Structures are given as C-alpha cells and as structure tokens.
Amino acid sequence: MGRWEPNARGRLEEAALALYGERGYEQVTVAEIAARAGLTERTFFRHYADKREVLFAGSGLLREILVKGVAEAPASAAPIDVVAAALAGAGALLEERRELARARQVVIDANPELQEREVVKLATLATEVAGALRDRGVAEPAASLAAQTGIAVFRVAFESWVGDTGRRELPDIVRECFAELGTLI
Amino acid sequence: MGRWEPNARGRLEEAALALYGERGYEQVTVAEIAARAGLTERTFFRHYADKREVLFAGSGLLREILVKGVAEAPASAAPIDVVAAALAGAGALLEERRELARARQVVIDANPELQEREVVKLATLATEVAGALRDRGVAEPAASLAAQTGIAVFRVAFESWVGDTGRRELPDIVRECFAELGTLI
DNA sequence: ACCTCCATGTCAGTGACTGACATCAGCCTA
DNA sequence: TAGGCTGATGTCAGTCACTGACATGGAGGT
Numbered sequence: 488m489g490r491w492e493p494n495a496r497g498r499l500e501e502a503a504l505a506l507y508g509e510r511g512y513e514q515v516t517v518a519e520i521a522a523r524a525g526l527t528e529r530t531f532f533r534h535y536a537d538k539r540e541v542l543f544a545g546s547g548l549l550r551e552i553l554v555k556g557v558a559e560a561p562a563s564a565a566p567i568d569v570v571a572a573a574l575a576g577a578g579a580l581l582e583e584r585r586e587l588a589r590a591r592q593v594v595i596d597a598n599p600e601l602q603e604r605e606v607v608k609l610a611t612l613a614t615e616v617a618g619a620l621r622d623r624g625v626a627e628p629a630a631s632l633a634a635q636t637g638i639a640v641f642r643v644a645f646e647s648w649v650g651d652t653g654r655r656e657l658p659d660i661v662r663e664c665f666a667e668l669g670t671l672i
Numbered sequence: 673m674g675r676w677e678p679n680a681r682g683r684l685e686e687a688a689l690a691l692y693g694e695r696g697y698e699q700v701t702v703a704e705i706a707a708r709a710g711l712t713e714r715t716f717f718r719h720y721a722d723k724r725e726v727l728f729a730g731s732g733l734l735r736e737i738l739v740k741g742v743a744e745a746p747a748s749a750a751p752i753d754v755v756a757a758a759l760a761g762a763g764a765l766l767e768e769r770r771e772l773a774r775a776r777q778v779v780i781d782a783n784p785e786l787q788e789r790e791v792v793k794l795a796t797l798a799t800e801v802a803g804a805l806r807d808r809g810v811a812e813p814a815a816s817l818a819a820q821t822g823i824a825v826f827r828v829a830f831e832s833w834v835g836d837t838g839r840r841e842l843p844d845i846v847r848e849c850f851a852e853l854g855t856l857i
Numbered sequence: 858a859c860c861t862c863c864a865t866g867t868c869a870g871t872g873a874c875t876g877a878c879a880t881c882a883g884c885c886t887a
Numbered sequence: 888t889a890g891g892c893t894g895a896t897g898t899c900a901g902t903c904a905c906t907g908a909c910a911t912g913g914a915g916g917t
Contacts, residue, residue, distance in 0.1 A: 613824075722873075
C-alpha cells in the first residue's frame with residue numbers, strides 16, 4: 488500500500504459535505520476540512536481549485552453522460568429531442584445517487600456562493616451540449632438554443648425532484664417538463 | 673456641498689472598468705481601484721459586496737425593466753410572448769448604452785470569475801421574471817419554464833449582438849431568436 | 858542498492874474581505 | 888448660535904482563501 492491513506496479526494500469531498508452540512512459553508516475553513524480528511528490545507532488546494540469546487544467534482548461525470556448521449560443519438564432525431572433524451576439519461580445518474588444529491592443540494596441552497604458555482608456548472612454543461620449538437624451537424628443558433636433551453640428545462644425538473652418527497656423519478660420528471668414546454672410554445 | 677466629492681459609486685465603477693480593461697481583472701487590486709477613485713479600499717467594500725460586483729451594479733435597472741414589462745403586459749398575452757416583449761424592452765436599454773455594454777463584456781469574457789457572476793445575475797433575473805409571471809396568474813411550472821427559456825434565448829441574442837460589428841439592434845435580434853425558437857419546437 | 862517519481866507536508870507570503878472605532882461637514886433643534 | 892446627531896469616509900488590525908518554493912520519503916523500476 489501507499490505511503491498515505493488512499494482516496495484523498497473522496498475523503499476531502501466527504502469531509503467537506505459533512506462539515507458544510509453541520510455548520511454551514513461559511514463557518515467552515517479549508518484547514519478544518521483538510522484536517523478531518525487527515526490532510527493539510529495545501530493538499531486540499533492541490534485537488535480543488537477553490538473551497539467551492541470540492542462540492543462539484545461529480546459534474547464531470549454528468550458532462551460525459553450528456554455529451555455522449557447527444558453524440559450517440561439516432562441521426563434522424565430532432566435537436567430538442569436529442570437534448571431531452573440525453574438529459575433524461577443524466578437524470579438517471581442522479582436518481583441513483585439520490586441521498587448524496589439531496590444532502591448536497593441542501594448545502595448549496597443555503598449559500599449564495601455555492602448557488603453561483605452551481606449555476607455556472609449548468610451553464611458550462613449547456614455550452615458543451617451545444618458543441619455536441621454542432622458536431623452532429625446542427626447549425627447555430629439552433630444548437631445553442633436547443634442546449635440552453637434544454638438545460639433550463641432540466642433545472643426546473645431537478646428543482647421539482649429535489650423538493651419532492653420522493654415517489655417520482657427524475658428521468659420521468661425531465662420528460663414531463665419537456666412535454667409541458669411543447670404545449671407552451 | 674458635501675465633505676467629499678459626490679458620486680463615489682460612479683467613480684468606483686468607472687475606475688474599476690478602466691483598470692480591469694487595461695490590465696485584466698486579476699491583475700488589479702481593490703486598493704488600486706479605490707485609489708483611482710480617490711477613496712480607500714474599505715470604502716469600496718462599503719459600496720460593493722466584493723471585487724466583482726462593481727461591474728454589475730447596472731443589473732438592478734435591468735431587473736426593474738423586466739419585472740415592470742411583465743407586470744404591465746396585456747392580460748390576454750401568452751406567457752412566452754410576455755417574456756419576449758419584456759426582454760426586447762430590456763434589450764433597448766442595453767442598445768442605448770452600447771459602448772459601455774461592450775467594454776464591460778470584453779472584460780467579463782476575459783475572466784472566468786466574472787463570467788460566473790454574470791451567469792448568476794441572469795439566473796436571478798430568470799427567477800424574478802418567473803415570480804412576475806406568477807403574479808399575473810401563470811401557474812408553475814409554466815412560469816419558470818417560460819422565464820428560464822426566455823432568459824436562455826436572451827443570452828443567445830445578447831451574445832450575437834456583442835459579437836456583431838454593429839448594424840443590427842438588440843431588441844430586433846431578441847425577437848428574431850424567439851421566432852427561431854418557435855420553429856425549433 | 859540506487860534512483861526517480863510524485864503525492865504530500867511545511868512555510869512564508871499576497872490580497873480579498875470584515876469588525877471596531879475615529880473623524881468631521883452638514884443638518885436639526887433648542 | 889451652541890451643541891448634539893447623522894452618515895459617509897478613514898484608519899487599523901485581523902482572518903482566511905489561495906499560491907509559490909522547497910523539503911520529505913514510500914513505491915516502483917533499473
């Protein structure tokens with residue numbers, strides 16, 4: 488085995504979520520998170536660019552699923568349907584990690600700085616989905632419009648899912664919201 | 673007259689935009705902005721919550737125009753059309769301040785932290801537009817969907833306007849993008 | 858046995874941001 | 888007109904996020 492305990496990143500993420508949940512994001516110092524993970528402050532910043540990022544490590548996986556989902560959709564599908572299907576797939580991932588996703592969201596909803604980062608992550612996802620659509624041959628501004636709109640719909644669906652007590656599953660809610668968008672326009 | 677030069681906020685905003693433009697956001701300290709405005713660092717933070725916010729003071733005005741536009745739309749109009757019209761009105765405001773808006777956007781586009789804040793401001797606008805729609809009797813999730821979608825369209829239109837060399841006017845571009853969204857869905 | 862790698866530790870610094878208290882022109886009131 | 892109150896600003900000391908430079912020592916290869 489290694490010189491140090493394995494999975495430093497995982498320990499940092501777990502420690503951060505726990506401490507943020509217990510005392511609130513602002514009341515926790517990076518040094519405390521690192522100490523709880525058995526590491527030093529300096530090491531925290533080698534793994535995460537800043538104090539917020541430790542909560543958003545999972546968004547890379549979401550990105551992969553979305554981009555892959557868009558890329559692998561049947562060539563005949565309309566852009567907005569491609570996006571809707573990919574987002575339903577991403578919803579399935581979150582559905583699997585329901586507990587974690589909710590605990591995380593409670594922390595984020597309690598702090599404006601974290602909300603800021605969350606919104607940015609979603610905007611980044613939209614940009615990347617638009618790029619994946621262009622790779623399929625979708626022209627601008629249709630690609631950006633479909634991607635931005637799709638992410639906007641996903642935000643609404645996610646919010647509903649997190650607030651819900653728990654029967655309905657996220658992929659279903661996503662599909663319902665897209666259907667409702669169709670009736671709006 | 674007062675004990676100090678008037679319009680401290682205006683001087684701070686002007687100094688910040690100039691310095692950010694000259695040397696880049698990260699290379700400028702708050703103390704330098706304050707000095708250029710003939711003030712101290714502490715006073716800067718009495719006017720703006722943080723170093724970024726000085727670039728976003730105008731978003732309050734945009735908010736008022738949007739919310740007012742939504743509230744005063746004819747009762748018969750469909751939610752998405754109400755949002756489109758309000759956003760075209762907001763576009764007219766930016767069209768008036770074209771020079772300032774462009775200089776500001778150049779600075780923002782050069783720095784991720786500022787992009788972060790910008791995205792948050794837009795998301796906040798979306799939330800407030802949704803609230804204004806609900807005040808008109810629009811139910812959820814239609815209100816949030818129309819608002820989020822509308823802001824998404826506005827982002828696309830604004831981007832096109834800023835990148836454009838200058839003939840087309842923002843309100844027109846906004847209306848065109850909404851039209852194109854209609855053909856997409 | 859030696860050497861290189863690399864995740865981590867250590868330490869000193871910069872700069873954003875905050876709380877507590879001081880200052881003092883203008884205004885209000887007696 | 889004297890005196891007190893207000894509010895925008897200054898001053899100062901402090902915390903903490905974040906960074907650069909250098910040290911350390913197991914693991915794995917040669």
